[in-house]
Amino acid sequence: MRRNAFAGLGLALALSGCGISQQQEVQMGQQYAQQINAQLPIVQDAELNRYINVLGDSIAKLADTRDLDWHFFIVDSPEVNAFAVPGGFIYVNRGLIERTDRMDELAGAMGHEIGHVVRRHSVKQMEKQNAASLGVNVACALTSVCNSQAAAAANNIGGAAVFAKFSREDEAQADQEGIKNVIRAGISPEGMPSLFQKLLDERKRKPDAVSNWFASHPMEEDRIQATQAAIDKYDPAILRSLTKDTPLYHRFVERLKSLPPSPVQASGN
Numbered sequence: 001m002r003r004n005a006f007a008g009l010g011l012a013l014a015l016s017g018c019g020i021s022q023q024q025e026v027q028m029g030q031q032y033a034q035q036i037n038a039q040l041p042i043v044q045d046a047e048l049n050r051y052i053n054v055l056g057d058s059i060a061k062l063a064d065t066r067d068l069d070w071h072f073f074i075v076d077s078p079e080v081n082a083f084a085v086p087g088g089f090i091y092v093n094r095g096l097i098e099r100t101d102r103m104d105e106l107a108g109a110m111g112h113e114i115g116h117v118v119r120r121h122s123v124k125q126m127e128k129q130n131a132a133s134l135g136v137n138v139a140c141a142l143t144s145v146c147n148s149q150a151a152a153a154a155n156n157i158g159g160a161a162v163f164a165k166f167s168r169e170d171e172a173q174a175d176q177e178g179i180k181n182v183i184r185a186g187i188s189p190e191g192m193p194s195l196f197q198k199l200l201d202e203r204k205r206k207p208d209a210v211s212n213w214f215a216s217h218p219m220e221e222d223r224i225q226a227t228q229a230a231i232d233k234y235d236p237a238i239l240r241s242l243t244k245d246t247p248l249y250h251r252f253v254e255r256l257k258s259l260p261p262s263p264v265q266a267s268g269n
Ligand SMILES: [Zn+2]
Pocket: 112, 113, 116, 166, 171, 174, 216, 217
């Protein structure tokens, strides 16, 4: 997502000192999601949306101790990308889905994005940026701003934070969370390193096709190794019992591929 596409996003953020509550996080997420859905081409096919939401819910519900209402969207863009908005809104580009070959690869990417939301990575960045740019004195003396979802204070701060790059630590944590998240859902975690390797290989051949993914998901071989090392700690018998692939997933991808080509201006990042 180009940041300037969201210059108009005005959201009430908790100012420094009070932190962002779950309620504020969800309100913020809903507003972002509304804007995103108005500005990005979202696949509207009911069957495709049902599948991505059933798969996403199966992973997210078990990972989430806050009982968020999760929403999963397919962005009709050929570029490889996926991103998470605070509060439980997850976007996966058609270009990413069409590059997966097995259900567990798609699940791995979703498990990773779910991990960002569960660990509140964007929210923590917003809290830090607020603290840095506004100073502690403003704080929650402005309770009307803190409490009003309509207030448009902190406009650009929020817009920048949602799509800011995560740190390497956040990425690594989301990978680790992603592994746990899919395993809890009975899905093999092997799809995650498998997809990462596929994207790294593609970067060597066609860097442009995956540049957005790598801009927002810094990744090298060592990240794949770290992911694999975490997986190798599990009992092989457990890993073997997990689902790698399903006929439903293949029906889903076939149907997605049968849609008309993505609109040209589409950009998932
Ligand atoms: Zn990430």
